[in-house]
Every structure is written in structure tokens, then in C-alpha cells.
Amino acid sequence: MSKVWIKDIAFYVPERKVTNDEIIEAHSLKMKAAWIEKRIGITHRRWASEDQAASDLAVEAAKKLNLKSFKGSIWVSTISQDYYTPSTASIVKAKLGLTDDLPAMDVNNACAGQIFALDCAVSRLKTNDENEALVFATEVRSRFLNMKDRRTVFLFGDGAVVFHLEKSDDAPGEVEWCICKTIPSHDLEILVPDGGSQNPYKEEAEKFHPYIKMQDGEKIFQATTESLLDIIDEALSKNNLTVDDYDYYVFHQGNGAIISKVCDKLGIPSEKTWVNFGTYGNTSSASMGIALAEAHKLGKIKKGNRVLVMAMGAGFHIGMASIKWGI
Structure with missing residues (x-):
């Protein structure tokens, strides 16, 4: 029986590093960076540039994979979607230059979303004649933060990751x-x-x-x-x-x-x-x-x-x- 395995994996984080001190100073918060590091366990995070949307981060991650002959479904887990509609998955597919008509779908299950998307993608591969799929998770949470809310502003960063799934009888993984x-x-x-x-x-x-x-x-x-x-x-x-x-x-x-x-x-x-x-x-x-x-x-x-x-x-x-x- 064919197995579905992670054939390749890649991630991307934006270049901009944002320190605790930078957030404190920019928003006049009465806090100490050392306290945040000790209490929360974070020194810095990556935030996207103004011209980067969730789909852009996903595409940057995908560029690190060999997708020249890719033909399969696309699943994008995100709660930072580019627009309410259309789906971010459809935008990612277009930006990757894929021209087939296989489905591209968003999954909105917050931090657990990529595993839910992985479950859906694996199930689809096991029940039809497709042989591969891409499972993304991409987030630009920095756009959805109240910069005065000390409970959340230090916690979140931006980034994207992609799994390239393949169905194969002799897969070395599963x-x-x-x-x-x-x-x-x-x-x-x-x-x-x-x-x-x-x-x-x-x-x-x-x-x-x-x-x-x-x-x-x-x-x-x-x-x-x-x-x-x-x-x-x-x-x-x-x-x-x-x-x-x-x-x-x-x-x-x-x-x-x-x-x-x-x-x-x-x-x-x-x-x-x-x-x-x-x-x-x-x-x-x-x-x-x-x-x-x-x-x-x-x-x-x-x-x-x-x-x-x-x-x-x-x-x-x-x-x-x-x-x-x-x-």
C-alpha cells in the first residue's frame, strides 16, 4: 500500500529582527526587556516588512523547494490571510505560477492549523490518484497586534513553512x-x-x-x-x-x-x-x-x-x- 511522506520541508522568516527594547521604546511601554526575557522567554522575533503579506512569506518558503514539475493540491493554514476572500491558497498558487486546476484551500484553525491541513492533505492523497501536495502554514501576526497590549505584543512573530508531501510505494518515510x-x-x-x-x-x-x-x-x-x-x-x-x-x-x-x-x-x-x-x-x-x-x-x-x-x-x-x- 502506498505511503504518504514528507519529501521535503522549508521555512522562511522575515529579515527584520524586532527586539523587546524596540517594542518598549516605540510604544512607550513601562517595562524592562530583561523582565520580558526572563518571564516570557523571548529576546526578539521576526516581523514582516510593510510590503509582505502572508502569501509572500509562503512563496519565499516554497522557493527553497524543487517544484518544477509539481502538480497537486495546495493547503494553506493561516489566520493572517491576505484578504477575507479569495483564499490565500489561491493567491499562493498563482504566485507560484502553477496552472493546473487542482484545488487550493485555506485552513483557519489557529496555531493547530498546519496539522489539521496535513491530516486533510494526507487523507486526500490516500483516496485519489494524485501523488503530491503542498501543505503551508504562513502568518503575519504583527499586523494584528494591539501595540499597547503588553499581554500579546511581545509574544508573536511572522514566518512561513511548507511541507512537500509525496505518495509512494517505496517511500523512505511516512x-x-x-x-x-x-x-x-x-x-x-x-x-x-x-x-x-x-x-x-x-x-x-x-x-x-x-x-x-x-x-x-x-x-x-x-x-x-x-x-x-x-x-x-x-x-x-x-x-x-x-x-x-x-x-x-x-x-x-x-x-x-x-x-x-x-x-x-x-x-x-x-x-x-x-x-x-x-x-x-x-x-x-x-x-x-x-x-x-x-x-x-x-x-x-x-x-x-x-x-x-x-x-x-x-x-x-x-x-x-x-x-x-x-x-
């Missing part, structure tokens, strides 16, 4: 399985309150809030940690696996403290996971993939390794995938 869940009890803990049909545009600027908002940071921390531990336990038990059966773990880079707590609870040593939140920030749905791509680039993940990737995001969505690394 996306073994995905688990995707939505837990409705935390659906509005993280949200952008205004700009949709629930709260449309208001001319009174002070009443319009098209920025990301976190309702209760401590509640989000606890819910995320508990949900991650639960889904890992469920997945390992269901597949008769243990923590030691995996060579490497890659988490959504939303908060370094959450990653540390989960690893401590499960007994995962630091050398078996990669954390780049401190230099890229939370790039939302792109963060897990960027961490995976960077760990591969640095030789942390090797051909034949078994890797478990996880992400969770507003909604409350949580996703996990087991990957036999074939690159």
Missing part, C-alpha cells in the same frame, strides 16, 4: 497518523473580537478591536498543558507506544514554559525537542512547522527517526501527528 480534536469549552479564550459578522467594522475607532485578545492567560496556560498531556497519553496508549518510542518531539512554539512543563511531566529530555520561541516568537500555525524544519536543518532530526509533532490553538483546536522521517 506520515503514520494524525489526531485532530476541537474542544468547545475553550472556544473564545483567544480571539480577534471584531471584524467578522459577529462584530463588523465600526467607524468609531475606539470601539473597533481587530486585534488578537487573550481573555485569561493563566486559564489558557492550564488548559493547553492539560490538553497536550491528555492527547499525548491517549495517542500513545491507542497505538501501544511509550514516550521512549520517539526519537524527537516538536511542539507548537506558543510558550516556552508550556513546552518545559509538558516535557518534565512526560520525562522527555531537552535534547529530544527543539525550542526556538525565544528568537522567532509565536508564529501561530507556522511555529510547529518552522521548529520542525529548523531542527531538521540543524541535523537534530535524522533520516529514520520517529518524530511526534503537536500543536494547539484558539478554538480550542489541538492536533498531533506521528512521522517517520525520511529526508
Whole structure:
């Protein structure tokens, strides 16, 4: 039976590095950069230039792949879409110069979006005669920040990542399985309150809030940690696996403290996971993939390794995938 594997992977982050001091000074915030680094675990993040949209970051990542003969579906995970419509996926496809009529689709599941998109892409490949697909995650979260909100302005960065999937009978790797869940009890803990049909545009600027908002940071921390531990336990038990059966773990880079707590609870040593939140920030749905791509680039993940990737995001969505690394 044919297997679907990650044939190649690439990521892109904008050139501009934004330090904690730069944000503090630009917006007259009464905070210290050292406190932010100690408390949040971040020194800087990358923010896109004014002429870069989410589709542009995705295309920059794709340029690092060999796509000369590519023909397949395109999936783009983003909550930083270029426009409300058309889909960012259709724009990415056009910018890549692809002329076939195979579908291009957006997935809007916040920080867990790329795993949801990966699950959809793998399922499609297994049920039709297509042989490849591109799964992107691309975010420009810097455009959706209230620069006076100290709870969010330091957390987020911009970036993009792409998986090139291939279906093959003799693939050296495999996306073994995905688990995707939505837990409705935390659906509005993280949200952008205004700009949709629930709260449309208001001319009174002070009443319009098209920025990301976190309702209760401590509640989000606890819910995320508990949900991650639960889904890992469920997945390992269901597949008769243990923590030691995996060579490497890659988490959504939303908060370094959450990653540390989960690893401590499960007994995962630091050398078996990669954390780049401190230099890229939370790039939302792109963060897990960027961490995976960077760990591969640095030789942390090797051909034949078994890797478990996880992400969770507003909604409350949580996703996990087991990957036999074939690159």
C-alpha cells in the first residue's frame, strides 16, 4: 500500500529582527526587556516588512523547494490571510505560477492549523490518484497586534513553512497518523473580537478591536498543558507506544514554559525537542512547522527517526501527528 511522506520541508522568516527594547521604546511601554526575557522567554522575533503579506512569506518558503514539475493540491493554514476572500491558497498558487486546476484551500484553525491541513492533505492523497501536495502554514501576526497590549505584543512573530508531501510505494518515510480534536469549552479564550459578522467594522475607532485578545492567560496556560498531556497519553496508549518510542518531539512554539512543563511531566529530555520561541516568537500555525524544519536543518532530526509533532490553538483546536522521517 502506498505511503504518504514528507519529501521535503522549508521555512522562511522575515529579515527584520524586532527586539523587546524596540517594542518598549516605540510604544512607550513601562517595562524592562530583561523582565520580558526572563518571564516570557523571548529576546526578539521576526516581523514582516510593510510590503509582505502572508502569501509572500509562503512563496519565499516554497522557493527553497524543487517544484518544477509539481502538480497537486495546495493547503494553506493561516489566520493572517491576505484578504477575507479569495483564499490565500489561491493567491499562493498563482504566485507560484502553477496552472493546473487542482484545488487550493485555506485552513483557519489557529496555531493547530498546519496539522489539521496535513491530516486533510494526507487523507486526500490516500483516496485519489494524485501523488503530491503542498501543505503551508504562513502568518503575519504583527499586523494584528494591539501595540499597547503588553499581554500579546511581545509574544508573536511572522514566518512561513511548507511541507512537500509525496505518495509512494517505496517511500523512505511516512506520515503514520494524525489526531485532530476541537474542544468547545475553550472556544473564545483567544480571539480577534471584531471584524467578522459577529462584530463588523465600526467607524468609531475606539470601539473597533481587530486585534488578537487573550481573555485569561493563566486559564489558557492550564488548559493547553492539560490538553497536550491528555492527547499525548491517549495517542500513545491507542497505538501501544511509550514516550521512549520517539526519537524527537516538536511542539507548537506558543510558550516556552508550556513546552518545559509538558516535557518534565512526560520525562522527555531537552535534547529530544527543539525550542526556538525565544528568537522567532509565536508564529501561530507556522511555529510547529518552522521548529520542525529548523531542527531538521540543524541535523537534530535524522533520516529514520520517529518524530511526534503537536500543536494547539484558539478554538480550542489541538492536533498531533506521528512521522517517520525520511529526508
